[in-house]
Amino acid sequence: MGLFRNVAVVGAGMTRFHNRIHAGKTGRDLFVEAVLEAVDSVDKGFELREAEAIFIGNYSSDCFEGQGHTAAMMADWLGLTPRASTRVEDACASSGVAINMATLAIASGAYDLVIVGGFEKMTEKGTEEATEILAMASDALYEVPVGFTFPGLYAAIATAHFKRYGSSWEELAAISIKNHRNGALNEKAHFQSDIMETARRLGERHNMTFKDELEFLRSPLNPFVAYPLRLFDCCPISDGASALVIASSDIAKKYTDTPIYIKGFGQASDTFSLHNREELTELRATRIAASQAYKMAGVSPEDIDLADVHDCFTIAEVLAVEDLGFFPKGQGGKAALEGRTSLDGEMPINPDGGLKAKGHPVGATGAAMAYEMFKQLRGEAGRRQVDDAEIGLTQNVGASGATVVVQVYGR
Amino acid sequence: MEEKPFTTSSYREFLESGKIMANRCRSCGNVHLPPRPICPRCGGRSLEWMEIRGRGTLQAFTVIHVPPTRLKGRQPYATGIVKLEEGPSISGLILDVKRGEDIDIGVEAEAIIVREGDGLKLCFRLV
Ligand SMILES: [Zn+2]
Secondary structure, eight states, X not given: OOOSSOEEEEEEEEOOOBSXXXXXXXXXXXXXXXXXXXXXXXXXXXXXXXXXXXXXXXXXXXXXXXXXXXXXXXXXXTTOTTSEEEEEOBTBTHHHHHHHHHHHHHHTTSOSEEEEEEEEOOXXXXXXXXXXXXXXXXXXXXXXXXXXXXXXXXXXXXXHHHXXXXXXXXXXXXXXHHHHHHHTTOTTOSOOSOHHHHHXXXXXXXXXXXXXXXXXXXXXXXXXXXXXXXXXXXXXXXXXXXXXXXXXXXXXXXXXXXXXXXXXXXXXXXXXXXXXXXXXXXXXXXXXXXXXHXXXXXXXXXXXXXXXXXXXXXXXXXXHHHHTTSSOTTOHHXXXXXXXXXXXXXXXXXXXXXXXXXXXXXXXXXXXHHHHHHHHHTTOOGGGOOTXXXXXXXXXXXXXXXXXXXXXXXX | OOOOOSSHHHHHHHXXXXXXXXXXXXXXXXXXXXXXXXXXXXXXXXXXXXXXOOEEEEEEEEEESSOOGGGTTOOSXXXXXXXXXXXXXXXXXXXXXXXXXXXXXXXXXXXXXXXXTTEEEEEEEEO
């Protein structure tokens, strides 16, 4: 499979992801903010009105904000009518898929310049209601009524993975520790303190002291959400938006000397319900989407220098690094425990803090991963910069893996 | 055996009468629970109803401490995936379990159909 012509990212922007600082703002406020930052990031200048179409990932502004038909609304708010504007809904993979759609739209020759991104304003609802809205992305007939929540599905995957491979919760804790450490280096992250700092702060409030991260993570201050997953195994509920300016490679250099090319991409689906999977300890859609992306880019897992993967729950990062081919099955968690996926490790994973620390406004997540690759591959990631980053990968998952989208980026 | 179409409402009607009904692909033998109109393995559309006894083994589980609104007050409760003797797996509430440490994958489970406020629920009791 090849593209009719190549596509590059020439600008990227995102709001900070957070649960409180965007109080009072709406989804449209956040998306406009991200788009304007992306426009202003274009090195040689770019007028928003040069954009010919818009693709927006959004899971459920309908339920979260009572606002549907958000694509047209955003076109209007960006001052871009009468241009075509399209919303993509694939749960937490919405803007990852939107990037593929926008890339295809340019590769086809239909457009030269497109705005693509995503947003979610989630915190207007309380945690329980947000949990209920998120659970709608799993099977409303056969999973939700028998008590499964989003964390619950991944928790069930964790029990199966522990049993089959002898992996452990301590390995999951290592992922949480690493991602919070990375998030502390990212000014756009929801959480910007490492776990020891959080342990000290929470400990003071409860008259408790902790000798290390694990003691804190095993304490009542880190309660179970869905056994065996605890609070610090779960990403937070965040508000935020992200956006990219993408262009055909024919004209990309007109906008920047260092465009970041979308070298390959893939997308796959899987059984909607977890219980219908033949194997519970992997996401088959990740393997398939990745093999498509690797083939199109002409690379293999060994060629990837860094990756942003969908760690909505710590166990999801384990599955991702295994199913993407970075580590053998059963070794994904150990890799984190041994520091191999840390910023200075052989295969840095989630240098931006991942969903765990950076936050997860679901519709914004896929394009925020692309934002990170844009910064990293241009050497603009500041304190979290990965050395010699030339080829990066993003993996964005919808719900419990019924949608997975993978992109490979390169200079 | 039965002439009902392979739809969600047929599945529910069977549950109302106390039966867990799957369907089987006449071309490749694949068994589907819940029943579906097209065989996902071979694409076959020639299907037949098949009753499920409801016995199986626990394949994966969790204990929910942060419930969705509709199950508020019930936590902690266990839910899981059971692989049935007839082949397919299905999700169900696991009754009488409150701690993840008290259960393990591989234990035997038996299905029961429980009527609750918002309808019928497939539940399992560990045996
Ligand atoms: Zn078949």
